[in-house]
Amino acid sequence: MMVDLVHTGLAGQAVAVLRELVLTGEIAAGERVNEVGVAQRLGISRGPLREAIRHLASEGLLVLTPNRGAHVPVTDNDGVRALFELRSALESAAARLAAERRTDADLAAMKEASAASREAFATGEFPYRLDLAFHRTLLDAARSPLVAEQVRLAQQRVILLRATKEVAFSHERASLDDHDALIEAITAHDGDRAGQVMAAHLARVRDQLLTTS
Amino acid sequence: MMVDLVHTGLAGQAVAVLRELVLTGEIAAGERVNEVGVAQRLGISRGPLREAIRHLASEGLLVLTPNRGAHVPVTDNDGVRALFELRSALESAAARLAAERRTDADLAAMKEASAASREAFATGEFPYRLDLAFHRTLLDAARSPLVAEQVRLAQQRVILLRATKEVAFSHERASLDDHDALIEAITAHDGDRAGQVMAAHLARVRDQLLTTS
DNA sequence: ACACTGCCAACTGTCGACAGTTAACAACTT
DNA sequence: AAGTTGTTAACTGTCGACAGTTGGCAGTGT
Numbered sequence: 001m002m003v004d005l006v007h008t009g010l011a012g013q014a015v016a017v018l019r020e021l022v023l024t025g026e027i028a029a030g031e032r033v034n035e036v037g038v039a040q041r042l043g044i045s046r047g048p049l050r051e052a053i054r055h056l057a058s059e060g061l062l063v064l065t066p067n068r069g070a071h072v073p074v075t076d077n078d079g080v081r082a083l084f085e086l087r088s089a090l091e092s093a094a095a096r097l098a099a100e101r102r103t104d105a106d107l108a109a110m111k112e113a114s115a116a117s118r119e120a121f122a123t124g125e126f127p128y129r130l131d132l133a134f135h136r137t138l139l140d141a142a143r144s145p146l147v148a149e150q151v152r153l154a155q156q157r158v159i160l161l162r163a164t165k166e167v168a169f170s171h172e173r174a175s176l177d178d179h180d181a182l183i184e185a186i187t188a189h190d191g192d193r194a195g196q197v198m199a200a201h202l203a204r205v206r207d208q209l210l211t212t213s
Numbered sequence: 214m215m216v217d218l219v220h221t222g223l224a225g226q227a228v229a230v231l232r233e234l235v236l237t238g239e240i241a242a243g244e245r246v247n248e249v250g251v252a253q254r255l256g257i258s259r260g261p262l263r264e265a266i267r268h269l270a271s272e273g274l275l276v277l278t279p280n281r282g283a284h285v286p287v288t289d290n291d292g293v294r295a296l297f298e299l300r301s302a303l304e305s306a307a308a309r310l311a312a313e314r315r316t317d318a319d320l321a322a323m324k325e326a327s328a329a330s331r332e333a334f335a336t337g338e339f340p341y342r343l344d345l346a347f348h349r350t351l352l353d354a355a356r357s358p359l360v361a362e363q364v365r366l367a368q369q370r371v372i373l374l375r376a377t378k379e380v381a382f383s384h385e386r387a388s389l390d391d392h393d394a395l396i397e398a399i400t401a402h403d404g405d406r407a408g409q410v411m412a413a414h415l416a417r418v419r420d421q422l423l424t425t426s
Numbered sequence: 427a428c429a430c431t432g433c434c435a436a437c438t439g440t441c442g443a444c445a446g447t448t449a450a451c452a453a454c455t456t
Numbered sequence: 457a458a459g460t461t462g463t464t465a466a467c468t469g470t471c472g473a474c475a476g477t478t479g480g481c482a483g484t485g486t
Contacts, residue, residue, distance in 0.1 A: 008279055009439060035468070045441045047260070050468090054264060056269035066221060067447050086359040089306030097298065146299040172318065191483055222469060247440070258471045263438090280438055280477050 010044045014052035017042060022061050022072055022160060029164035032071040033062065060157050075161055077210050083161070084206040087154040088199050091135070095182060095198035096152055096191040098141035106141035107187060112144060113137045114179045121176060128162070134179055141186070174204055215238050222264060223257045230255060235285055236374060242377035245284040246275065256282035263324060273370045288374055290423050295369040296374070297419040299410050300367040304348070305337055307364055308395060308411040311354035319354035320400060327351045327392045341375070354399070387417055 018038070021027045039049040053070045056062045062070040075083070095131065098106070113134040120130055139148045178201035185194040223276040231251070234240050262383040266283045276418045288296070326347040333343055345368065352361045373425070391414035398407035 011439085034466095036466095046468090047440055047442095050264070051267060054267060055271065057269065068449090069468060070341065080356060082359045084304070085357045086363060090302055091359055092306070093298070093302030142299045144295060146295045147302055150299060224469085247436095249436095257436090260470055260472095281479090282438065 009048065011048035011051040011055075014042055014044060015055050018049075018056055019054050022056065022155070023163055025163035029071055029072050030074045031068055034107065035069065044109065059153055061160055070089050072160075072164065074164070080161065080206065080209050083154065083157055084202055087151070087158065088202045090147055090151045091202060092195040092198045094139055094142040094144065094147050095186070095194040097144050097147070098138050099186045099189055099191040099194040101143050102141040102186050102189075106137070107183070109137040110145055110183050110186070112135065113177070114183060117179065118176055121173070128159070131175065138182065138186075158205075158209075165209065165211070172208075174202070175201065178204065218333040221308065222228045222261065224261035224264040224268075227255055227257060228268050230263050230425065231262075231269055232274065234370070235269065236376055237375035239287055242287045243283055244284050248282065270410075272366055273321065274373055285373075285377065287377070289354065292421050293374065293419065296367065296370055297415055300364070300371065301415045304362045304415060305359055305369055307352055307355040307360050308399070310357050310360070310405040311351050312399045312402055312404040312407040314356050315319050315354040315399050319350070320396070322350040323396050323399070327389070327396060330392065331389055334386070341372070351399075371418075372424075378422065378424070385417070385421075388414065391417065406421065 018033075027033065034052060035046050035049060035053070039046045041164065054064070055061060057064045057070060060073070063073045064070050073079075113130070113136075117130045117134060120127065135151075135155070139151055142148065177196060181197045182194060182201070185191075185197055214318060231246075240246065246266060248259050248262060248266070252259045255262065267277070270277050271282060273286070277283050278286060295404075324341070326349075330343045330347060333340065348364075350366070352364055355361065391410060394410045395414070398404075398410055408415045
């Protein structure tokens with residue numbers, strides 16, 4: 001993710017730009033990505049752009065169809081459930097590892113992130129970014145680079161989900177309590193409980209994203 | 214994985230061929246992949262080959278260095294541990310899901326795979342392939358396509374590990390017992406226990422792959 | 427012998443052009 | 457009118473050539 005910024009070439013820049021276009025919903029769900037058009041728009045040739053498209057496809061931000069190019073995926077409720085099964089698998093494990101390995105510094109960072117969230121919530125704002133920040137502190141505490149990377153990719157797909165569904169994501173108070181429960185379990189080095197709390201937390205977030213049609 | 218075979222283009226074929234070259238160790242660990250050389254060897258141009266290289270890099274089978282190309286990763290003990298943290302996260306969750314969702318047909322398939330492994334073990338052979346076959350039946354029972362896909366990718370990286378380390382991988386009897394314990398827990402719809410057994414099983418396999426130097 | 431400097435070969439990064447495929451539309455048939 | 461077939465425009469897939477970068481090596485000086 002931030003690793004991509006080290007990609008100094010045109011392809012790397014194209015990845016960054018395209019990712020932003022997709023995640024902000026500027027390219028709508030289902031919309032196709034025209035290689036020549038986007039390449040001209042970015043002022044590069046098709047080669048690097050193709051590379052960028054394939055890269056984002058490998059992250060699940062685009063889907064490829066042979067001879068038909070790439071388009072932003074449209075996700076139904078089953079897709080949402082499948083995605084959260086993946087995210088829950090990864091992030092519950094991360095919570096368990098964090099409970100086993102956390103230092104006091106990790107704990108302090110998590111508490112700080114939680115406090116910032118509560119403060120923002122008190123003033124009526126609880127942006128998605130703060131929730132992600134908390135989850136990131138937990139990832140740091142887990143000290144498992146591969147798991148962390150996959151968590152980030154899964155979280156990114158959730159962001160895309162929100163961008164396409166245009167769901168106003170005001171976190172509920174319950175999420176704040178979940179976070180604190182997480183901190184408690186991790187403080188107590190209780191890996192099992194941390195994993196369970198994380199799974200319950202993500203189930204709650206998932207249900208927010210399921211369309212009730 | 215098998216999906217790649219549907220990639221009818223040259224790039225798709227190149228992915229299949231290159232993957233085999235890497236997984237069989239024909240391209241050794243640490244060895245660099247020369248774009249022009251391999252492209253000529255495959256009778257294609259650099260474009261599709263580049264695409265294939267980037268694809269395998271996204272699967273973790275190659276690592277890219279700016280302006281220096283791709284090479285087969287060399288993994289130390291820490292890397293092995295990190296990989297198995299990921300695999301354990303994914304596959305323990307798969308076991309939990311399998312315990313919740315398995316049908317009788319799933320159970321039959323798992324028992325059949327286990328029986329085949331025991332039979333082969335009795336004759337002195339317990340190829341890696343049979344172990345993978347068992348794990349695949351479990352994945353099918355979990356009915357979680359995204360988790361299944363990530364599990365396959367992680368397993369593939371373990372295969373690469375074995376290819377590069379040239380470790381003779383004779384499964385231990387303990388693995389057979391683990392499999393049966395897994396079947397028991399899944400039969401009883403005991404998700405927690407299935408997850409725990411899977412984690413213990415993978416820890417055993419991991420320790421086999423750690424170099425004791 | 428060692429360190430530094432300036433080449434140089436090999437490679438990756440990028441580009442523009444061509445070939446192949448697809449889906450949509452128009453024309454024709456029944 | 458509905459279905460079928462031919463045509464075509466827009467796109468992706470592929471290629472060969474050029475530009476840029478890197479690491480090594482010969483050469484020079486100390």
